[in-house]
Amino acid sequence: MPDPAALAAFVAASLALIAVPGPDMMFVIAQGAALGRRAGIAAGLGVAAGNLFHTAIAALGASVIFRASPLAFRALALTGALYLLWLAAGVARAALRPAADVAKAAAMPDAVAAFRRGVLMNALNPKVALFFLAFLPPFADPSRGPVWLQTATLGLGFAAMVAVAYAPLGAAAADAGARLARTGRGRAARAGRWLLAAIYMALAARLALAMF
Numbered sequence: 001m002p003d004p005a006a007l008a009a010f011v012a013a014s015l016a017l018i019a020v021p022g023p024d025m026m027f028v029i030a031q032g033a034a035l036g037r038r039a040g041i042a043a044g045l046g047v048a049a050g051n052l053f054h055t056a057i058a059a060l061g062a063s064v065i066f067r068a069s070p071l072a073f074r075a076l077a078l079t080g081a082l083y084l085l086w087l088a089a090g091v092a093r094a095a096l097r098p099a100a101d102v103a104k105a106a107a108m109p110d111a112v113a114a115f116r117r118g119v120l121m122n123a124l125n126p127k128v129a130l131f132f133l134a135f136l137p138p139f140a141d142p143s144r145g146p147v148w149l150q151t152a153t154l155g156l157g158f159a160a161m162v163a164v165a166y167a168p169l170g171a172a173a174a175d176a177g178a179r180l181a182r183t184g185r186g187r188a189a190r191a192g193r194w195l196l197a198a199i200y201m202a203l204a205a206r207l208a209l210a211m212f
Contacts, residue, residue, distance in 0.1 A: 004135025032173030040170025046118020080124030
C-alpha cells in the first residue's frame with residue numbers, strides 16, 4: 001500500500017475528479033431519469049465496474065498500447081462510438097412505440113441491461129484508459145511493494161468511490177424523473193427515451209472526435 005500521506009492525497013484527488021460532471025455522470029443521470037431507480041443504480045454500479053477493467057489494464061501496463069499506438073486508440077474509440085449509436089437507435093425505436101408501451105417499458109427497467117451498458121460505456125472509452133495510466137501510478141511507491149499491486153489496489157478504491165457516488169446519483173435522478181412524470185406518464189416516458197437517445201448520440205460524437 002502507498003504511504004498514508006499519498007493515500008490521503010489519492011482519496012482527495014479521486015473525490016474531486018468524481019464530483020466533476022462528465023460523460024459517465026451524464027450517462028448515469030440519463031439512465032435513472034429515463035428508466036427508473038433500478039436502472040439508475042445499476043448504471044452507476046456498471047460505470048464503477050468499467051473502472052475495474054481500466055484498473056486491470058493500467059496495472060498490467062496495457063494502457064501504454066493506447067498511448068503509443070494511435071491505431072489502437074482510434075479502434076477502441078470507434079468501437080465505443082458505434083456501440084453508443086446502437087444504443088441510441090434501440091432507445092429511439094422504443095420511443096416510437098405506442099404511449100402505453102413506452103410507459104410500461106419505463107416502469108419495468110432491466111437492471112442487468114443497465115449495468116451492462118454502464119460497464120461498456122466506461123470500458124470502451126480509451127480516454128479513461130489513458131487517464132488511469134496517468135493518474136494511478138504516481139501514487140504508488142516502489143519501496144513499499146510491487147507497483148502493479150499498488151496500482152490495482154488504488155484502482156479498486158477509485159471504483160468503490162465511483163460506486164458509492166454514482167449509484168445514489170442514479171436513484172436521485174430517477175426520483176426527479178418520477179416527479180416530473182406524475183402527470184402525462186406516457187408522454188413523459190417518451191420524452192425521457194428521446195432525451196436518452198440524444199445523450200447516447202452526443203457521447204458517441206464525443207468519442208468519435210477523440211479519434212482526431
